[in-house]
Amino acid sequence: MHRIFISDLHLDEQLPGVTRAFFRFLTEEAADCDELYILGDLFNYWISDRHNTPYQQEVAARLAQVKAVKYFLPGNRDFLIGKSYCRRCGMTLLKDPSVIEKNVSEPMLLCHGDSLCTLDHGYQKFRKFRSNPFYLFIFKCLPMSVKNRFANQVRTNAANEKKIKSFREMDIVDQDFMKLMDHHKVKICIHGHTHKPQVHRYEQEQLTRIVLGDWNEHGFDYLDEQDGRLELIHRPLC
Ligand code: MN
Numbered sequence: 635m636h637r638i639f640i641s642d643l644h645l646d647e648q649l650p651g652v653t654r655a656f657f658r659f660l661t662e663e664a665a666d667c668d669e670l671y672i673l674g675d676l677f678n679y680w681i682s683d684r685h686n687t688p689y690q691q692e693v694a695a696r697l698a699q700v701k702a703v704k705y706f707l708p709g710n711r712d713f714l715i716g717k718s719y720c721r722r723c724g725m726t727l728l729k730d731p732s733v734i735e736k737n738v739s740e741p742m743l744l745c746h747g748d749s750l751c752t753l754d755h756g757y758q759k760f761r762k763f764r765s766n767p768f769y770l771f772i773f774k775c776l777p778m779s780v781k782n783r784f785a786n787q788v789r790t791n792a793a794n795e796k797k798i799k800s801f802r803e804m805d806i807v808d809q810d811f812m813k814l815m816d817h818h819k820v821k822i823c824i825h826g827h828t829h830k831p832q833v834h835r836y837e838q839e840q841l842t843r844i845v846l847g848d849w850n851e852h853g854f855d856y857l858d859e860q861d862g863r864l865e866l867i868h869r870p871l872c
Contacts, residue, residue, distance in 0.1 A: 656849065707744055
């Protein structure tokens, strides 16, 4: 079994370099894998499955061409991606968190990572709000112009907050990570969101936390898993 995990591509029409690298990645690195997992923030922002731009349709078409079984777990920027867009991409929508239990030597917990940044109180408040099915329903009923304005506001706020928030506030809280692992009875976790690609080993608890990197002008990272062997690989963008 050969699996590939990626996250935090933040695809955007304004970033043609990353988009090109992603399309090439799908036909090269991801061409022969059995399963491809996208662990959130595939897009820089997402408003609705119902109004796809030609760019979003192109991404769906490229993904649909990949032979592998594909899974998508939403991030904090594209949590509004639903079953309908996933269907167009040929991806199965996963809940955050999800556990891979079949055909693995050790079960693996997948999440985007934002739920574990618990020191960021402002964001956790927003996360609670947007996870509420009632507010989500109301948002989906709004006209596109209002949704666009809302999305712009959220992006500006996020960019401004990033400048003020401390390194610690933006990172995973180990205690909450361990609680989650204990609750699901797993030893390996794969997530993105923090943009700090690294394999963290917790010797005492015998836990492994693998952080995927983001895609930017310097390159991208992906996690390659073949028959239980895990490798974090970095590639330049060109
Ligand atoms: Mn994120």
